[in-house]
Amino acid sequence: MERIMVAIDGSPDANRALDAAAKLAESTGAELLILNIGGEISSAEMRRLASADGDLSKRLKQIADDILKQGGKRAKRHGVETIRLQCEWGDPAETIIATAKHEKADVIVVGRRGRGRLSALLLGSVSQKVASLAPCMVMVVP
Ligand SMILES: Nc1ncnc2c1ncn2[C@@H]1O[C@H](COP(=O)(O)OP(=O)(O)O)[C@@H](O)[C@H]1O
Ligand SMILES: [Mg+2]
DSSP states (O other), X not given: OOEEEEEOOSSXXXXXXXXXXXXXXXXXXXXXXXXXXXXXXXXXXHHHHHHSSSOHHHHHHHHHXXXXXXXXXXXXXXXXXXXXXXXXXXXXHHHHHHHHHHTTOSXXXXXXXXXXXXXXXXXXXXXXXXXXXXXXXXXXXX
């Protein structure tokens, strides 16, 4: 295994996915690519940001960078040697799949649910779409 990609949205589920991915990377010597698809915030938060001073797109980039920075720190604690942080924009599931193809990931790791825990789905819509359409193995972490 050469490249393990984990998609994180800053949720507790995604943190568990990150821990599992980091352990796998540490034990196989694979590179760990940590990916966040930015811009996914609640409409209340979006309203707040839009009415606040400052550049909305910059603030969204900052939120994504914070999620990735926390993720990088968390992965380091597991002793992973090679960690790469990546931020992309677009539909989360489609962008996760496109990035996995582009980066030739051997496995995509996602959490079962994410930040949008309000819906009644058992599996989040992103994890469901990724598991259905990915070009490689998908690990769904409970
Ligand atoms: N914007 C995102 N960027 C990166 N990964 C994401 C994003 N949204 C979801 N994921 C991944 O998909 C998993 C499941 O989230 P999701 O399907 O969105 O469930 P929910 O509907 O509960 O938010 C997350 O734990 C994370 O691994
Ligand atoms: Mg979600």
